[in-house]
Amino acid sequence: xxxxxxxxxxxxxxxxxxxxxxxNLHEQLLFRREQLQQLSAAATTRNDALLDRAASQxxxxxxxxxxxxxxxxDVEAALARMDRGSYGTCxxxxxxxxxxxLMIVPQARxxxxxxxxxxxxR
Numbered sequence: 001x002x003x004x005x006x007x008x009x010x011x012x013x014x015x016x017x018x019x020x021x022x023x024n025l026h027e028q029l030l031f032r033r034e035q036l037q038q039l040s041a042a043a044t045t046r047n048d049a050l051l052d053r054a055a056s057q058x059x060x061x062x063x064x065x066x067x068x069x070x071x072x073x074d075v076e077a078a079l080a081r082m083d084r085g086s087y088g089t090c091x092x093x094x095x096x097x098x099x100x101x102l103m104i105v106p107q108a109r110x111x112x113x114x115x116x117x118x119x120x121x122r
Contacts (some may be wrong), residue, residue, distance in 0.1 A: 013088060013099050020108045022082055023076050028107070032072040039065045071107070078107040090114050 013021075039061055081087040088097050090111040097111045110118060 013102065016085075017099065018082075021073070021087075021102060022079070025079050025082075025105050028075045029072065029079065032068045032075065035068045036065060036072065039068065074107040074109070077109070092118075 042061065080086065081089075088102060089095070090097055092114040093107045093111060095111055097108050099114055101108050108115075
């Protein structure tokens with residue numbers, strides 16, 4: 001078990017939690033790879049129908065692919081952190097990322113406090 005102290009309370013990431021998070025990340029990995037493959041296949045199918053599509057539809061596909069690549073990179077990084085044993089540690093403050101946050105966003109790199117600080121700085 002990985003015991004984490006957050007705001008003077010202990011949050012436990014159990015072996016079952018860890019396994020569920022790894023499975024969730026693996027499913028996201030497969031989904032994003034498939035999504036990118038489908039978007040790529042659609043983009044390389046050059047025919048009259050594709051050329052007649054509105055520029056906005058092509059732009060949407062490009063943005064979807066960029067978003068999928070970004071999430072895929074985050075998921076791969078989270079799986080690598082699991083393998084290295086550094087999963088669940090905030091990249092900024094080095095404190096544990098809250099269990100509840102990881103259960104919602106398993107690829108989270110930052111604890112809730114640091115995430116808010118980063119977003120406020122944008």
